[in-house]
Amino acid sequence: MLRLLSLFLAVAAAATLPAQQIPEPPLEGAETAVRQRLTTQAADLRADPENGAAWGRYGMTLEAHTFTAEAIAAYRQAHALSPRTFRWPYLLATLVDERSAAESLPLYRAALALNPDYAPGRVRYAEALERAGQFDDAATEYERAARLMPANAHAHAGLGRLALAAGDPAAAVRHLSRAHDLAPENRSFAVTLAQAHARAGDRERGQEIAAAARSLGRINYRNDPIRSSVHDLALDVRSYLRRANAHRVHGELDLAQRELRAGIAIDGSRPELHFALAEVLAASGDQPASQVAARRAYELHPELEGVAAFLARGLFQSGDLSGALAMAEEALDLSPGDVNMMLLVAIISAERGDVVRTVEILDRAYQARPQDAPTRNALIQLLTNVGEAMANSGLQDAAAVQLEKALDLAEEAESPDVALLQRRLAQLGR
Amino acid sequence: MPAVMGGGAAVFDADGDGDLDLYFIAPAPGGSRFYLQQDDGLFLDATAASGLVGDGMGATAGDLDNDGDVDLYITRVGPDRLLLNDGNGVFADRSAAWDASTPGWSSSAALLDYDRDGYLDIYVARYVAFDPERVCSQHGGRRDFCGPTEFEGMSDVLLHNLGGHGFEDVGASAGITAVTDAGLGVVAADFDHDGEIDIYVANDADPNNLWIHQGGGRFVDDGVLQGSAYNRWGNSEAGMGIATGDADLDLDLDLFVTHLITETNTYYRNLLLPGFEDATIETDLGAASLDLTGFGTAFFDADNDGDLDLAVANGAVKRRPSALAPHGLWADYVEPNLFLINQGDRFLDASSEPPWTEHGLSRALVPADLDRDGDLDLVIANLDGPPQILRNLTIDPEAPADRAAAANWLQIRVIDPRLGREAIGARIVVRTLDGPRLVHALSTGSYLSAGPATVHLGLGTADATDGFDVVWPDGLIETFDGVAANQVVELVRGEGEVQ
Numbered sequence: 052m053l054r055l056l057s058l059f060l061a062v063a064a065a066a067t068l069p070a071q072q073i074p075e076p077p078l079e080g081a082e083t084a085v086r087q088r089l090t091t092q093a094a095d096l097r098a099d100p101e102n103g104a105a106w107g108r109y110g111m112t113l114e115a116h117t118f119t120a121e122a123i124a125a126y127r128q129a130h131a132l133s134p135r136t137f138r139w140p141y142l143l144a145t146l147v148d149e150r151s152a153a154e155s156l157p158l159y160r161a162a163l164a165l166n167p168d169y170a171p172g173r174v175r176y177a178e179a180l181e182r183a184g185q186f187d188d189a190a191t192e193y194e195r196a197a198r199l200m201p202a203n204a205h206a207h208a209g210l211g212r213l214a215l216a217a218g219d220p221a222a223a224v225r226h227l228s229r230a231h232d233l234a235p236e237n238r239s240f241a242v243t244l245a246q247a248h249a250r251a252g253d254r255e256r257g258q259e260i261a262a263a264a265r266s267l268g269r270i271n272y273r274n275d276p277i278r279s280s281v282h283d284l285a286l287d288v289r290s291y292l293r294r295a296n297a298h299r300v301h302g303e304l305d306l307a308q309r310e311l312r313a314g315i316a317i318d319g320s321r322p323e324l325h326f327a328l329a330e331v332l333a334a335s336g337d338q339p340a341s342q343v344a345a346r347r348a349y350e351l352h353p354e355l356e357g358v359a360a361f362l363a364r365g366l367f368q369s370g371d372l373s374g375a376l377a378m379a380e381e382a383l384d385l386s387p388g389d390v391n392m393m394l395l396v397a398i399i400s401a402e403r404g405d406v407v408r409t410v411e412i413l414d415r416a417y418q419a420r421p422q423d424a425p426t427r428n429a430l431i432q433l434l435t436n437v438g439e440a441m442a443n444s445g446l447q448d449a450a451a452v453q454l455e456k457a458l459d460l461a462e463e464a465e466s467p468d469v470a471l472l473q474r475r476l477a478q479l480g481r
Numbered sequence: 482m483p484a485v486m487g488g489g490a491a492v493f494d495a496d497g498d499g500d501l502d503l504y505f506i507a508p509a510p511g512g513s514r515f516y517l518q519q520d521d522g523l524f525l526d527a528t529a530a531s532g533l534v535g536d537g538m539g540a541t542a543g544d545l546d547n548d549g550d551v552d553l554y555i556t557r558v559g560p561d562r563l564l565l566n567d568g569n570g571v572f573a574d575r576s577a578a579w580d581a582s583t584p585g586w587s588s589s590a591a592l593l594d595y596d597r598d599g600y601l602d603i604y605v606a607r608y609v610a611f612d613p614e615r616v617c618s619q620h621g622g623r624r625d626f627c628g629p630t631e632f633e634g635m636s637d638v639l640l641h642n643l644g645g646h647g648f649e650d651v652g653a654s655a656g657i658t659a660v661t662d663a664g665l666g667v668v669a670a671d672f673d674h675d676g677e678i679d680i681y682v683a684n685d686a687d688p689n690n691l692w693i694h695q696g697g698g699r700f701v702d703d704g705v706l707q708g709s710a711y712n713r714w715g716n717s718e719a720g721m722g723i724a725t726g727d728a729d730l731d732l733d734l735d736l737f738v739t740h741l742i743t744e745t746n747t748y749y750r751n752l753l754l755p756g757f758e759d760a761t762i763e764t765d766l767g768a769a770s771l772d773l774t775g776f777g778t779a780f781f782d783a784d785n786d787g788d789l790d791l792a793v794a795n796g797a798v799k800r801r802p803s804a805l806a807p808h809g810l811w812a813d814y815v816e817p818n819l820f821l822i823n824q825g826d827r828f829l830d831a832s833s834e835p836p837w838t839e840h841g842l843s844r845a846l847v848p849a850d851l852d853r854d855g856d857l858d859l860v861i862a863n864l865d866g867p868p869q870i871l872r873n874l875t876i877d878p879e880a881p882a883d884r885a886a887a888a889n890w891l892q893i894r895v896i897d898p899r900l901g902r903e904a905i906g907a908r909i910v911v912r913t914l915d916g917p918r919l920v921h922a923l924s925t926g927s928y929l930s931a932g933p934a935t936v937h938l939g940l941g942t943a944d945a946t947d948g949f950d951v952v953w954p955d956g957l958i959e960t961f962d963g964v965a966a967n968q969v970v971e972l973v974r975g976e977g978e979v980q
Contacts, residue, residue, distance in 0.1 A: 150772045261705040269686070
């Protein structure tokens with residue numbers, strides 16, 4: 052009976068709706084796959100304009116391709132036609148929230164009335180309350196979300212933010228530490244925790260966390276399957292790359308590979324997709340397939356950032372020194388400041404006995420004064436090895452020049468090699 | 482991309498005749514324009530005669546050679562330019578002789594005398610290693626302007642003034658080249674009241690930098706722990722312009738940073754010891770900006786009531802989700818500007834009336850009393866059309882003596898006669914019946930902008946001040962007697978009582 056009544060209400064609501072025009076986004080310049088998908092869905096809607104789910108799907112596709120205003124209109128219609136479906140008012144709320152937290156609150160409430168236990172939705176509602184300045188209500192919702200899903204890092208982070216803003220850094224540290232433990236890859240939680248430690252008087256701990264946070268990515272992911280399902284619909288190259296990158300961040304290399312292959316299946320002419328696939332395959336340990344994908348990217352766009360260097364490294368690892376050297380020199384032409392490529396050229400040149408090129412490229416690397424520790428250490432090691440080889444060949448002065456450069460870099464890095472290099476130079480009369 | 486990020490504006494007295502002139506800097510070759518203010522208050526295009534031809538992103542204005550006139554440093558996508566004033570509003574390019582041709586894409590620049598040698602140094606914020614060949618698109622594949630994350634950020638530059646004869650880039654020894662972020666806005670002031678001038682940089686998509694001067698020309702970025710690098714949510718935002726001023730009247734400098742659509746602008750309230758807190762929500766400064774992309778911004782006392790109001794110049798850098806104009810080249814990008822009135826602990830959005838309802842693509846914004854009637858007008862640079870001058874009608878320029886009883890004002894020039902110029906960086910506490918007010922003599926801020934270093938202070942109903950405490954850039958503190966309201970007062974170093 053209740054079901055019948057709901058159905059009646061839904062039909063009544065639909066019957067009173069004015070005829071809704073199907074929102075048509077400006078598709079000029081859009082990628083072919085995007086244009087085709089939206090055109091097809093709009094045609095389906097014209098054939099069945101009372102279908103709430105079809106309106107919702109259309110809204111999701113629109114939103115996935117950043118046609119936000121059109122997506123809002125489609126979600127509104129989906130919600131009106133299917134008022135018992137949680138997904139449509141929820142997606143509508145999150146989009147409206149991007150422009151006005153206050154206007155999104157009734158939409159969140161309508162959605163959560165249909166599915167009160169959807170913790171990611173509770174968190175988003177709490178965040179909207181926080182943005183709207185309703186801090187007490189926000190705290191209540193964060194706590195409720197944390198009870199529903201104790202592992203929801205965003206709920207704990209919300210409680211931490213509220214505590215920090217309320218002048219209770221000790222409580223902020225407690226909540227934010229929980230969030231940080233649950234999502235150590237989340238930079239936002241880390242930097243807020245660092246600030247809370249500093250506010251609580253422990254600047255040292257704050258500095259440690261802040262320093263570690265610098266290496267974290269800018270984009271923070273959250274577990275919200277309904278929202279994620281929207282972005283999964285995007286058909287443009289950028290979206291395939293973004294989704295693949297998200298999988299990579301989480302170590303889901305198979306899923307990253309699947310995304311990239313799907314993108315290539317839709318448009319195989321995009322070198323970025325092939326190069327990203329090459330990187331994922333390399334991370335998976337499949338070097339031969341990785342090189343094939345990188346080679347394809349290179350064929351499509353030889354100047355694509357990083358591809359020549361990637362190929363050079365792969366060729367070197369496979370023992371093709373000639374191919375690696377040619378590709379490394381090409382990479383250096385494109386990125387003259389790439390010290391790692393300089394080192395690769397130096398290693399291969401040394402291996403082939405080309406002393407002039409080895410010394411020349413090592414000097415260029417030395418002049419570049421790399422600041423990242425692994426590259427600098429590798430350069431120190433190479434300069435030392437070349438210096439020793441020269442000394443063994445009786446070229447004492449030339450050897451000293453190389454070792455002095457190694458010493459200079461080692462001193463700058465406060466490396467333990469300093470004493471060793473000083474002793475060796477003393478032996479050479481320096 | 483540079484076309485959608487420019488351009489800047491400088492408001493300064495170029496020819497030393499006592500009124501303010503206007504320079505609008507445009508990224509397009511030959512697009513910049515210079516206007517001299519005439520005795521009748523009208524402006525005359527004097528671009529060619531002044532030597533201020535060419536292109537650029539923004540400018541900073543100050544007396545760089547201590548010869549008593551205002552010089553210009555022009556930021557560009559390419560080598561920057563130094564233009565020295567001959568005192569009559571005619572400028573000569575001395576970039577090469579002064580070693581001032583900073584390469585790369587420079588955005589905003591700020592003047593400061595960090596080493597207290599009496600010569601103004603320049604902090605140059607740099608943006609990204611721009612590649613004009615890069616093609617960018619939105620989701621869906623539609624072509625659009627690129628964003629900063631498409632390119633590598635650039636380290637900033639600190640130009641040490643070598644006695645008024647040249648510059649030396651001391652960025653590396655100062656420690657500021659340790660980061661390569663996409664800098665757009667910059668202000669220099671003593672944020673932590675330790676007597677040393679600090680630098681705050683708004684970065685686009687990267688965390689903002691708060692370079693705390695350790696003394697001896699060394700700076701350390703303490704933005705994260707001091708709460709001004711990331712917003713309340715721990716997110717780095719698309720920092721564009723910066724407003725700075727004592728918005729909550731607690732005698733320290735607060736910060737307001739403008740951002741991209743779907744991000745709010747952010748108000749960082751200075752708490753001094755622990756640093757800053759994001760008080761955007763608590764002060765109602767967020768909601769009005771969520772659907773807009775902010776650039777130039779300034780705290781200024783629009784109604785002379787004694788507290789600082791806010792203006793923001795807006796305009797999208799990528800197609801908006803919904804266009805606000807029916808047609809036109811920039812229909813997908815134009816937006817209205819914002820005006821927010823300080824109501825004590827909150828700000829009220831007062832943008833519902835013209836001229837704030839007009840749509841445009843605005844960038845630089847500078848408050849200045851162009852008509853010298855005792856209230857602050859606004860100069861706004863627009864990239865989709867001519868600039869705007871919003872004349873403030875708080876005081877009728879035709880009858881300034883008939884001002885409302887609660888609109889008293891004071892303008893303060895802090896002069897160091899040894900240097901022959903205004904003491905940019907001086908901190909002044911003005912003692913009034915309503916309590917002390919903190920102001921700074923700063924000529925830069927906002928976005929790609931430079932304004933006069935003269936301080937404007939609304940006094941509300943007070944018809945006089947009780948006195949002034951001036952902290953000069955070299956640390957000397959002097960106290961001066963109070964003066965009657967509604968005048969321009971000069972506080973001259975050496976004429977006060979040394980503390």
